Amino acid sequence: MLIPAERQKKILNLIHQQxxxxxxxxxxxxxxxxxTIRRDIQKLEEKGKVISVSGGVQLLERLISEPTRDDKxxxxxxxxxxxxxxxxxxxxxxxxxxxxxxxxTLEIAKHITEREDVLIIxxxxxxxxxxxxxxxxxxxxxxxxxxxxxxxSVGELSAQFLRNVSIDLAFxxxxxxxxxxxxxxxxxxxPVKRAIVHSSQRNILVTDSSKYGKVATFLLYPLxxxxxxxxxxxxxxxxxxxxxxxxxxxxxx
Numbered sequence: 001m002l003i004p005a006e007r008q009k010k011i012l013n014l015i016h017q018q019x020x021x022x023x024x025x026x027x028x029x030x031x032x033x034x035x036t037i038r039r040d041i042q043k044l045e046e047k048g049k050v051i052s053v054s055g056g057v058q059l060l061e062r063l064i065s066e067p068t069r070d071d072k073x074x075x076x077x078x079x080x081x082x083x084x085x086x087x088x089x090x091x092x093x094x095x096x097x098x099x100x101x102x103x104x105t106l107e108i109a110k111h112i113t114e115r116e117d118v119l120i121i122x123x124x125x126x127x128x129x130x131x132x133x134x135x136x137x138x139x140x141x142x143x144x145x146x147x148x149x150x151x152x153s154v155g156e157l158s159a160q161f162l163r164n165v166s167i168d169l170a171f172x173x174x175x176x177x178x179x180x181x182x183x184x185x186x187x188x189x190x191p192v193k194r195a196i197v198h199s200s201q202r203n204i205l206v207t208d209s210s211k212y213g214k215v216a217t218f219l220l221y222p223l224x225x226x227x228x229x230x231x232x233x234x235x236x237x238x239x240x241x242x243x244x245x246x247x248x249x250x251x252x253x
Contacts (some may be wrong), residue, residue, distance in 0.1 A: 101152030102173030118176030159191035170200035176214035
């Protein structure tokens, strides 16, 4: 009889070979109960090795490069709009907020154009352009080196600015996340992303469910860095349950 660590290693090897495995097949192969396999999968998922799907388990999808801003704008617009509205409703009076670069955070900006009491800090040129044309709020761009594909500022200069401000509420975007945390394939994003959470009193992840179960090279921070996650209702049930167990507020729209 294999001990749990040995069993989990064997399960992971099988998934690497097949890409995806049904739980029923793992029960037969390993000669243990359905519940035991589920516990093993849960341990592997908590370590960021796999992702649970309906009736089975599969490897995390590796993100090699960030999609461009133009590519992102074509995907999951309905979900992003709903997330943006829900996030906008959380902004208190007279707040200083941060809107991370991204098409989901742009949707937040669209719902606060009439707010005169909010100071918005962002590294996103698309958000700045939109709010210059349509917003009534005060606005600060972080500055820094320009990432043309994402239409945002990245690198140490942007991070240095963020370390010297006090933010009430930060809305943070991502292209890849799982129960272990947020990752990115772009090393230049590391200083900015990490500076945000240290300067903000409350950090909220805004992401559609298509980005869950993906992993990239650089770990930004663990998932429990966030006070709240706003996502769409298609997020996997197992992920929903684990997020709640981690004592992170989860708002599904």
